[in-house]
Amino acid sequence: MVFPKDKVDYSLYLVTDSTMLPEGTTLYSQVEAGLKNGVTLVQLREKDTDTKIFIEEAIAVQKLCKAYDVPLIINDRIDVALAIDADGVHVGQSDMPIPMVRQLLGPDKIVGWSVGKTSEVETLAQWGTDMVDYIGIGMVFPTETKKNPRKSPMGPTGVIDILNALETTQATWCRTVAIGGLHPNNIPRVLYQCVSHNGKRALDGISVVSDIMASDDAGASTKILRGLLDYSKFEYIPLDFSHQENITSKDIKDTLSQVQKNHPLVQHMTNKVHQNFGANVTLALGSSPIMSEVPSEVDELASVPNAALLLNTGSVAPVEALKEAVRAYNERKRPIIFDPVGYSATQTRLTLNNTLLQYGQYTCIKGNSGEILSLAKLNQGKMRGVDAGDDKVDKALLARATRLVAFTYKTIAVCTGEYDFIADGTMSSSYRLGHGVGELSANDIPCVMIEDGPIPLMEKITASGCSLGTAIAALVGGLSPNGIAFNAVVSAVLLYKSAGKLASLNCRGSGSFHVHLIDALDQLFTTNDPSSWTAKVEIVT
Ligand SMILES: Nc1ncnc2c1ncn2[C@@H]1O[C@H](COP(=O)(O)OP(=O)(O)OP(=O)(O)O)[C@@H](O)[C@H]1O
Numbered sequence: 001m002v003f004p005k006d007k008v009d010y011s012l013y014l015v016t017d018s019t020m021l022p023e024g025t026t027l028y029s030q031v032e033a034g035l036k037n038g039v040t041l042v043q044l045r046e047k048d049t050d051t052k053i054f055i056e057e058a059i060a061v062q063k064l065c066k067a068y069d070v071p072l073i074i075n076d077r078i079d080v081a082l083a084i085d086a087d088g089v090h091v092g093q094s095d096m097p098i099p100m101v102r103q104l105l106g107p108d109k110i111v112g113w114s115v116g117k118t119s120e121v122e123t124l125a126q127w128g129t130d131m132v133d134y135i136g137i138g139m140v141f142p143t144e145t146k147k148n149p150r151k152s153p154m155g156p157t158g159v160i161d162i163l164n165a166l167e168t169t170q171a172t173w174c175r176t177v178a179i180g181g182l183h184p185n186n187i188p189r190v191l192y193q194c195v196s197h198n199g200k201r202a203l204d205g206i207s208v209v210s211d212i213m214a215s216d217d218a219g220a221s222t223k224i225l226r227g228l229l230d231y232s233k234f235e236y237i238p239l240d241f242s243h244q245e246n247i248t249s250k251d252i253k254d255t256l257s258q259v260q261k262n263h264p265l266v267q268h269m270t271n272k273v274h275q276n277f278g279a280n281v282t283l284a285l286g287s288s289p290i291m292s293e294v295p296s297e298v299d300e301l302a303s304v305p306n307a308a309l310l311l312n313t314g315s316v317a318p319v320e321a322l323k324e325a326v327r328a329y330n331e332r333k334r335p336i337i338f339d340p341v342g343y344s345a346t347q348t349r350l351t352l353n354n355t356l357l358q359y360g361q362y363t364c365i366k367g368n369s370g371e372i373l374s375l376a377k378l379n380q381g382k383m384r385g386v387d388a389g390d391d392k393v394d395k396a397l398l399a400r401a402t403r404l405v406a407f408t409y410k411t412i413a414v415c416t417g418e419y420d421f422i423a424d425g426t427m428s429s430s431y432r433l434g435h436g437v438g439e440l441s442a443n444d445i446p447c448v449m450i451e452d453g454p455i456p457l458m459e460k461i462t463a464s465g466c467s468l469g470t471a472i473a474a475l476v477g478g479l480s481p482n483g484i485a486f487n488a489v490v491s492a493v494l495l496y497k498s499a500g501k502l503a504s505l506n507c508r509g510s511g512s513f514h515v516h517l518i519d520a521l522d523q524l525f526t527t528n529d530p531s532s533w534t535a536k537v538e539i540v541t
């Protein structure tokens with residue numbers, strides 16, 4: 001009996017590894033606990049087992065799988081798969097070539113392939129529908145399972161690249177699972193973030209090894225994984241992410257009132273240039289600043305009611321401290337505003353910023369046009385420094401870049417300059433598995449533009465963008481439960497731009513502009529009369 005290919009459920013794919021079994025458990029007891037509690041597909045992967053034993057194990061695991069009506073896939077060993085009439089085979093890039101595998105197995109068996117590059121998707125698409133049935137995309141995160149990995153972790157954005165390639169090559173038949181370092185603490189985020197840019201394809205499932213094989217209670221561990229897959233919600237922060245592009249003065253006034261009432265605490269992990277300015281902007285916005293880069297206090301700070309984190313990589317702080325802060329704020333469901341200063345100006349910055357981007361979930365990612373274009377992979381080469389660069393403004397390109405960043409990181413993206421763009425990629429907090437999921441495409445997500453005419457002085461003071469990050473953090477942090485995140489970000493950008501305009505009219509040069517900007521922020525925040533602000537918001541179609 002062949003297992004019908006269209007009936008395969010890829011959602012929870014267990015890959016075995018007998019080298020990590022805890023004492024008192026066996027390969028079979030772990031697999032059975034998995035099968036009993038929601039594993040939908042099993043792969044026998046035993047790298048260091050002799051053929052004779054491997055076949056004995058395979059027959060025994062096959063019997064178990066049949067009892068639960070779950071297909072069994074054999075890793076690498078075509079001969080073993082044929083000998084026991086398994087349901088399919090999984091091969092890696094350095095194993096037997098796929099066309100040979102298919103020829104040996106015939107058309108009805110399941111053939112899986114490990115994929116890490118978009119060029120491999122192109123090959124798979126050229127082979128056509130009868131060759132590869134599913135791909136294992138990885139590795140997503142660092143893992144203990146592969147001791148000497150040939151590839152470095154790709155992160156959720158690497159997974160999205162592969163999903164995009166499957167869509168552009170129209171490999172619609174090919175199913176997908178993500179593999180590598182997936183655990184309950186990151187699975188919901190991975191499922192939430194990993195959607196192709198056309199909105200049509202999400203992962204079909206996840207593949208786990210250690211979470212079940214190395215578990216002291218494999219049944220309970222599987223139940224947790226199954227629960228996450230079935231719950232299909234990523235509630236990373238108790239705010240309202242249902243977007244609305246039409247924001248009224250009343251919405252803004254309401255947002256500011258919440259901030260005035262809640263007195264947020266804005267933890268800054270920011271560059272040295274910005275620290276003093278950022279602390280004063282925080283105070284001007286009715287909030288409390290604290291500058292801290294000490295890992296031992298992040299959990300306490302993140303636990304303060306209405307805490308928010310501004311994470312600004314301008315001074316290139318030690319990555320472990322920054323990761324600890326991201327972990328703490330994500331775990332405690334508090335907002336993080338991420339400002340990847342000089343995102344691609346040097347290899348060091350690129351690596352640091354990408355490490356952080358793959359590591360956590362951000363409520364808002366803000367940058368100048370150079371940073372956002374680089375993040376969206378829409379500009380050539382490196383940035384020159386921390387400034388945006390003086391290319392001519394191409395509004396359509398900037399809107400597209402902002403939307404791509406928002407969509408890719410499932411965040412609210414802000415791109416600054418004379419024109420500020422804000423796109424909302426959060427849309428909903430749910431995730432769905434499979435092909436044809438039908439979300440909005442990256443080009444269609446909500447986007448607004450804010451302007452108030454040219455304010456050249458904004459570019460003549462340092463850390464003006466960094467302090468916009470402060471303002472966003474204060475307003476998002478100051479929201480009451482179920483406050484609207486997008487409204488807070490738009491309010492912050494409008495407030496900041498209007499204050500900049502007001503300050504530029506009152507000051508005598510860049511030195512006094514700095515002081516007037518803080519005065520203006522204080523005044524506009526305190527009076528809370530958004531209908532009098534000069535900056536205007538426009539919906540980008
Ligand atoms: N020419 C301009 N006209 C009007 N507003 C501007 C102009 N340039 C920048 N701004 C505003 O100044 C703020 C900072 O934007 P900018 O793009 O300069 O950030 P940045 O390069 O990250 O700044 P920094 O790195 O110095 O902190 C934003 O609020 C933006 O709206």
Ligand SMILES: Cc1ncsc1CCO
Pocket residue numbers: 271273274314315341386462463464466
């Ligand atoms: C000048 C400078 N260098 C690193 S961060 C920073 C502040 C503006 O982004």
Ligand SMILES: [Mg+2]
Pocket residue numbers: 341342367368386465466
């Ligand atoms: Mg900047």
